[in-house]
Every structure is written in structure tokens, then in C-alpha cells.
Amino acid sequence: MATPALAGELPAPLTAADFIDFDMKQAALGRDLFYDKILSGNRNISCATCHHPDFGTGDGLSLGIGEGGVGLGTDRTAGTGETRIKKRIPRNAPPLWNLGAKELHTLFHDGRLSISDDFENGFNSPAEEWLPTGFNSLLAAQAVFPLVAQFEMAGNPGENQVAGAAHDRIDAPWPIIAKAVRTKGDYGTRFVAAFDHIQDPDQVTIVEIANALAAFQAIEWRSIDSPFDQFLAGDTAALTDTQQRGMQLFYGKANCSTCHSGKLLSDQKFHALALPAFGPGRTRRFDPMVRDVGRMGESDDLDDAYRFRTPMLRNVALTAPYGHNGAFATLESMVRHHLNPQQSRQSWQPADAHLPKAEWLAAIDFTVRSDRFEMARQAAKIDIKSVVLSDQDISDIVQFLHALTGTGLKTPIFGVPEGFEP
The missing domain is CATH 1.10.760.10 (Cytochrome c-like domain)
Structure with a gap:
């Protein structure tokens, strides 16, 4: 069939050159962190709980069920007893496809994170001047905010250190989360191996954690073959x-x-x-x-x-x-x-x-x-x-x-870790 005449101009092809280069070692580390509940205040929810590949990197729900929920995707429930959810996530869980694109400059439904030097750290964000520097991408900066959101991953005041710190100041929980990560299993040594500037696990901060998460998401969910x-x-x-x-x-x-x-x-x-x-x-x-x-x-x-x-x-x-x-x-x-x-x-x-x-x-x-x-x-x-x-x-x-669905989605580079539990 001949190429049709169109009222609007077709875009140029989306290619690998349109994406930021990320390190594979960091991405492998980010994969394990993405599926690990260690990033949540009560150690009961991971990034993958609301952004799972089985649901198009979302959760299949209109409004998400975060901290206190049970299960995965469309089978997830609001929990029971004292640990049940206190509030629904206010918005639909956004998909994670192609978030490593170079031209991407704004994230979240309301655009509350964008590339900017208003606060001299590279981003306009909810953390304003308290956002640290060193993020490898807009996607990495985004990764730190669900961790400190009460109803998403942090938990409720009085339940854990992260939730308590988050009610003091938005950046206060990040050192707590970083310590929990670098002292769990072999994460500390893997950070040393994956980041040239990290010589000792004690140097790992929320920035390296976010950079690893961004590397994984950007590589795993790049989709340019539809x-x-x-x-x-x-x-x-x-x-x-x-x-x-x-x-x-x-x-x-x-x-x-x-x-x-x-x-x-x-x-x-x-x-x-x-x-x-x-x-x-x-x-x-x-x-x-x-x-x-x-x-x-x-x-x-x-x-x-x-x-x-x-x-x-x-x-x-x-x-x-x-x-x-x-x-x-x-x-x-x-x-x-x-x-x-x-x-x-x-x-x-x-x-x-x-x-x-x-x-x-x-x-x-x-x-x-x-x-x-x-x-x-x-x-x-x-x-x-x-x-x-x-x-x-x-x-x-x-x-x-x-026809916008990728043809290679069934063979991801990393995949879901064996034994993952929502």
C-alpha cells in the first residue's frame, strides 16, 4: 500500500540515538532494587507493586493501592485491620515506557518535576532546594519521590523511621533509605562495583540508588520496535x-x-x-x-x-x-x-x-x-x-x-527476578 497523504506531519523514527546511555551494571543493580521492598518505609511494597510489566508497567487499577494494600495488579486489595490503606493513590499509576528519552523534560501528571535550574540543582521538584545533585537523568530525580510519599511507599506517621522523617522535611528520609539499602545483603559491594566514584558502601546515597533505578527502567522499558x-x-x-x-x-x-x-x-x-x-x-x-x-x-x-x-x-x-x-x-x-x-x-x-x-x-x-x-x-x-x-x-x-505496541516486549533484557512477591 502506498504511503498515505496526511494532514499532520509524521514524526521521524524513534531510535536508540534518542535515548540517554546508561550503565548496564547500574541497571542490573537497579532491577533488583526496583523489585525489592527495602525501599519502602514498612518493607511491604516495592516500585514494581504499582509498576509491573504484567500490567504494562502500571497496575491495571484506576487509582492505585499503595502502602497497606495486598497483592498485585487487578487482584490487589485495600488490606484489612490496622494496616489497611488510609487513602487511595490520587492518580493513575503512569506507565514507564521510554522514560530515558533525551527530549523528555517533564514528569508526573501535573508536571511537578521538570528540568530547570530554578533551585540550582537541575530540577524544579517538590523538594525544591533540598533535592540533592548528581542525578543522571530526569527519571532518576523522579525515582526518589514515591519513596517519601506517605500513601505510596513511606507509610504513615508512627509506623517507621522513613514516615516520621518525611513529616519533618522531604529530604530527611533519603539517608535512612540509603543506609537500609547499602547494608542489606551484597548491595553495598555491588554499588562499589557499579559506580566508579563509590569506594566504600558507606558512600552510597539516595542519588546512586536513584541512578541505578533510572538505568534499569530506561533500559528495560525502551520501546522503539512497534x-x-x-x-x-x-x-x-x-x-x-x-x-x-x-x-x-x-x-x-x-x-x-x-x-x-x-x-x-x-x-x-x-x-x-x-x-x-x-x-x-x-x-x-x-x-x-x-x-x-x-x-x-x-x-x-x-x-x-x-x-x-x-x-x-x-x-x-x-x-x-x-x-x-x-x-x-x-x-x-x-x-x-x-x-x-x-x-x-x-x-x-x-x-x-x-x-x-x-x-x-x-x-x-x-x-x-x-x-x-x-x-x-x-x-x-x-x-x-x-x-x-x-x-x-x-x-x-x-x-x-x-500498532504502537512493541514487538519485542516478551523478551526483556532483565525480566522479573525469580521469587518476586508483591
Whole structure:
């Protein structure tokens, strides 16, 4: 089939040259740390609990179940008794594909971590001037924040040293975590072997730990061999006729590429889509109500209210549910929302959210939906225009999105360690 004419310009192929080089020894060390509960305050949860390859490097839930939960992925429960979860994670666990890309400059749904020299440490982050220097990438800087988040990995005040320190100052737990890591098993000697500047295990800090985690994630979950990538590299037979029709719509009438642009299929900017609201959300510190303010929580600019970062789309077919709060279970429902946000928002039902049962949180899970003023504000903030497409068009777009799935995912470089337990 001849290459189709497109309204929007196709990106250049995504290649190995578009990624930061990381050290394999450090990555091997990072793999074991990623799957090790030693990084959590109560030693009961690992990075992999919420970012597992069996669930597209996410967890398969709308809103995550962090500290206090039991199990993995869609089988994870909210726990029982005194150790049960105190709060759902406010947002959907983002996938980890291609986070080692050189052009990536902003992370988190609200962009609260970005490359910047505002604090003279290379990043604008929640740690501000207390973030240490020496991180090998944006991804490494990101890795330190779930470790000190109460409901993600740190735990609750009074339960452990990490949680207690986190309520003193954001950087206070990192030396505690670093000591726990470097004194466990052979981690200390492995850090000496993997990092040229480390001569003794006592020199290992949270920076080396984060750099190892970043090296692993960037190498393990680099994905540049999807049928779409092959098509961009010149193999016009890599996409089926249906997928090519979907690509034409994606880069044309459907306006998808307006935001999902460039090699990473993201403009790394923030847009309001009026997704159905639920969950505890992330507010500004002084907000009196349950809601998610999006980018405004970082910028404190009213114009940024309810805007969220455009996600990258490699392997998107594997990363359901979709949206910053996982409101939509399927690609089709997410595409339909983009085409008519108001109609989709009105027809959405709480049962559409995939939330593990937690009766003690039921009053919070959907309370924002009873606030008619907040619902009106969110419904009025939409940055995308409605587009009329046929059911066949939508099906073709979905098939194109499936063509973004890597072909070599079943043979990862490292894989899950034998004996891993969530």
C-alpha cells in the first residue's frame, strides 16, 4: 500500500540515538532494587507493586493501592485491620515506557518535576532546594519521590523511621533509605562495583540508588520496535490497511496529533479534557474540598486548573485504564471521550472506575461528584474541540493505537527476578 497523504506531519523514527546511555551494571543493580521492598518505609511494597510489566508497567487499577494494600495488579486489595490503606493513590499509576528519552523534560501528571535550574540543582521538584545533585537523568530525580510519599511507599506517621522523617522535611528520609539499602545483603559491594566514584558502601546515597533505578527502567522499558516505528523507518507493510486508515485519522481529522506529537507522541504540555471526576484528587495545599486541580497544583496559576500532561503513547494498548485518574477502561472509551468530552462525561458512571473495594473510603471516592459548583467548573474547562467520527473511524484509530505496541516486549533484557512477591 502506498504511503498515505496526511494532514499532520509524521514524526521521524524513534531510535536508540534518542535515548540517554546508561550503565548496564547500574541497571542490573537497579532491577533488583526496583523489585525489592527495602525501599519502602514498612518493607511491604516495592516500585514494581504499582509498576509491573504484567500490567504494562502500571497496575491495571484506576487509582492505585499503595502502602497497606495486598497483592498485585487487578487482584490487589485495600488490606484489612490496622494496616489497611488510609487513602487511595490520587492518580493513575503512569506507565514507564521510554522514560530515558533525551527530549523528555517533564514528569508526573501535573508536571511537578521538570528540568530547570530554578533551585540550582537541575530540577524544579517538590523538594525544591533540598533535592540533592548528581542525578543522571530526569527519571532518576523522579525515582526518589514515591519513596517519601506517605500513601505510596513511606507509610504513615508512627509506623517507621522513613514516615516520621518525611513529616519533618522531604529530604530527611533519603539517608535512612540509603543506609537500609547499602547494608542489606551484597548491595553495598555491588554499588562499589557499579559506580566508579563509590569506594566504600558507606558512600552510597539516595542519588546512586536513584541512578541505578533510572538505568534499569530506561533500559528495560525502551520501546522503539512497534509496527508504527517500523513504518516510520520505511517499512510501509508494517501497518495493516486498517491501521494506516487509523493513522490518517490520528494525524488528520481526529486531531490526535495536535497534542500527541513528535517522536514521543506527546507535546509534554498540559490540557484540560474534562475527565469524569472521582477519588481524593490532588489539591492545592489550602483547598477546602476534595478535587484534583491538575497543573494548577504546581503552577498556582488559575489558568492551569484541570489541565494534565499529555501522556506518551508507546504500548498504550497495554496500559489500561486511561486518563490521569484511570476513568476509562478501554482505548475505545478514551478515544470517544476525546471526540466528545461533554457527552462522555455525562454518560460516565461510578461503576466504570476500577477501584478495589474499601468501604471505609466510600464516602470519599465519589464525593466530588456531589459538588455541583466544582462539577460545573471542571465541565467548563475543555481544551479540545469535539469531532464527529463514525464507529468505523473510531475502530480504525484504536487499531492504529494497537500498532504502537512493541514487538519485542516478551523478551526483556532483565525480566522479573525469580521469587518476586508483591
